[in-house]
Amino acid sequence: MFSTIFNYCLYEKYPDYKIRIVTDYYDELSRMLNEGELDFFLMDGIISKTGHDYYELCSSTICVCSPEHPLAEKHVSIDDIYDNTLILGADKTPSRRRLETIFRDNHISTMLFANLIEISNSLTIVKQLLLQNIGISFLFKSGVAxxxxxxxxxQIYIDNYYEFHTYNLISLHNSYFHAEHADFIKFCQEFLKQWDSDI
Incomplete structure (x- = not known):
């Protein structure tokens, strides 16, 4: 749904833009960028900035659960969430590394949860487990809008939880992209801010 609405809003504002969407790992996207097959790509997480320009596109990561879960829509402390099964994405992926950074910043330890379930990079499966009230998870707010x-x-509202995170829009260093597409970068930034605030 997120990509559908994004594309609709983009084409409504910029009807002459032509966009090709590619989903792949960082190494392949970086290769395509370097070889001129892409103008830019989006990635969450921190990587080497050598040879690339980075533009921050902001989003947030929240704790979510089934409406049948006893903590649904409650304001709780971090200690209150540990007596649950935590559903995580696959280890050593950009999304998992991003989440581990958020956990570290919020002093959340995965070792303290009652159980852990790791899913190999499938948001759909994570959502299905949540819908069945199997556990809780931390996901991009825009991804579960x-x-x-x-x-x-x-949502489970965790006291003093810092949920802010940044997507990076990545283009070649000193490329034409920045000069000709600054308005597009601003559009992406404003769209993500509005998307999260409207939920």
Whole structure:
């Protein structure tokens, strides 16, 4: 849903833009960028900035669960969430590294949860487990927007939890991209801010 709405808003504002969407790992996307097959790509996480320009696109990561979960829509402490099964993405992926950074910043330890389930890079499966009230998870707010709006998933509000995170839009260093597409970068930034605030 996120990509559908993004594309609709983009084409509404910039009807002459032509966009090709590619999903792949960082190494392949970087190769395609370096060889001129891509103008830019999006990535969450921190990597070497050698040879690339980075533009921050902001989003947030929240704790979500089934509406049947006892903590749904509750304000709780970090200690209150540990008596649950934590559903995580696959180890050593950019999304997992991003989440580990957020956990570290919030002093959250995965070792303290009652159980852990690791899913190999499938947001759909994570959502299905959440819908079945198997556990809780930390996901991009924009990634569960539809479920939050229709009430099939709900948020757990953790006291003093810092949920802010940054996507990076990456282009070649000193390329034409910045000069000709600064308005596009601003559009992406404003879209993510509005998307999160509307949920």
């Amino acid at each position: 539809r479920e939050l709006k229709n009430g099939t998933l709900q």
